[in-house]
Amino acid sequence: MSTPNPGHGVYRGRTLDDRVEKRRSQLVDAALTLIGDSGTPAVTMRAVTRTAELSPRYFYESFDGRAALLQAVFDATMARFQAEVDKAISAASIDPLDQTRAAIAAVCEMLESDARTARFLREAMAEEALRDKLPAALPRFIATASMQLTDETWYRRADPTRLQLDISALAGALTNLFLDWTDGRFDITRGEFVDYCTAMVTDVVRRRQSRAAPSVFGPVVDGQTRCVHYRTELDIVAIQFACCKKFYPCYQCHDECEAHPREVWPSNWFDEEAILCGACSTRISIATYLNVSTCPHCGAVFNPGCKLHSELYFDTGAQ
Numbered sequence: 001m002s003t004p005n006p007g008h009g010v011y012r013g014r015t016l017d018d019r020v021e022k023r024r025s026q027l028v029d030a031a032l033t034l035i036g037d038s039g040t041p042a043v044t045m046r047a048v049t050r051t052a053e054l055s056p057r058y059f060y061e062s063f064d065g066r067a068a069l070l071q072a073v074f075d076a077t078m079a080r081f082q083a084e085v086d087k088a089i090s091a092a093s094i095d096p097l098d099q100t101r102a103a104i105a106a107v108c109e110m111l112e113s114d115a116r117t118a119r120f121l122r123e124a125m126a127e128e129a130l131r132d133k134l135p136a137a138l139p140r141f142i143a144t145a146s147m148q149l150t151d152e153t154w155y156r157r158a159d160p161t162r163l164q165l166d167i168s169a170l171a172g173a174l175t176n177l178f179l180d181w182t183d184g185r186f187d188i189t190r191g192e193f194v195d196y197c198t199a200m201v202t203d204v205v206r207r208r209q210s211r212a213a214p215s216v217f218g219p220v221v222d223g224q225t226r227c228v229h230y231r232t233e234l235d236i237v238a239i240q241f242a243c244c245k246k247f248y249p250c251y252q253c254h255d256e257c258e259a260h261p262r263e264v265w266p267s268n269w270f271d272e273e274a275i276l277c278g279a280c281s282t283r284i285s286i287a288t289y290l291n292v293s294t295c296p297h298c299g300a301v302f303n304p305g306c307k308l309h310s311e312l313y314f315d316t317g318a319q
Contacts (some may be wrong), residue, residue: 024062024072026052031073036116040123043070068127074130075260076119079136086108101198104174108190111182118182119176166204173200216276217246218253223248225278234303236278237289239313242269251282265314286314 015020030052030300034042043066049056063069090097111118124130174197181193188196216238218227226237227249238247242253244264248254254262265274265286271281278302290310294301302303309315 020061023052023054024059026054026074027062028060028068028072030247031069032077032116032120035073035120035123036114038072039119040127041147070127070129071133073120074124074133074137077120080117081107081110097198097202101194102203104197104201105194106192107178108181108194108208111178111192115182118179122179170201170204214247214250214276216278218249219256221249221253223278225276227253229253230303232303235303235306236300237302237306238278240272240274240276241313242274251309262312263314267315267317270314290314290316291302 009192013162019181029109031043034047034051045056045059045066048069049059053232059069062165063072063280084106085103087186089099089104092102111121121134124134179195189251220228221238224236225247226232226235229252231248237250241262242265243260244254246254246258248257250264265272270287270290271285273285274288275286276282277284277295277298277300279295280298282295282297284296288296290307291304292302293304
């Protein structure tokens, strides 16, 4: 007969920590089973320990109350989602659209194969203990899926506020779509549903990408539009030239790369968004740029010295 070893806490080949973790997993799974059968109100200490076939004293070994248990169920569910999404993306082809479709298909598969999970997500917003966790967690899956559609550099340079709004909107829309689909409200196949969701994510990301930072030309230009001529921390502006409509960090870059003479923007065109902030990739009108010293979107400070030769780019009337 196996007996506990007081020195190491080993019993039947399991350490004390192993046994605690096993009981915790049993309680989490039991809670999810109760939710699948009767909803989140069914999750009580007695019901969970009875379903897990554990003594009530083991409940407080891992959780200080019902809220902590529900949060653990949520964390475990999100971890399973993330693992399945990551696995699906890794198994897909290198085509970004295929990877996005695979990520969405993985979520559908999980929701369809485990009704407990779908019901838990549906009822999570009604639980005070989970109201803050759900909005924070779901956008991660959208970010994981949509990241495949463009490169990391674009995401890093995109307007962070607008990007957050897009991802939050997609998360809310997709969550409702997923749950309505598992309820059988759409008379379509899983493949058709996955294609629709993929197209929705793609449309939003591509639309934002099409409005993202344009290419900045020059002999050498870094990720924040600094060039070989202007390289300080404040040199983070690129200017679209009136003559060729290309963005360059400075007039010298333009003159070195183009064969045509430079043209300045006439004053009646100062509403053109011909200025690019290298910090957040937001386009700014000429009129705005000439009247500010920082980016109105991200607060990045522009080099004040550039204003001293603005007549090289804009018809400001300076002599």
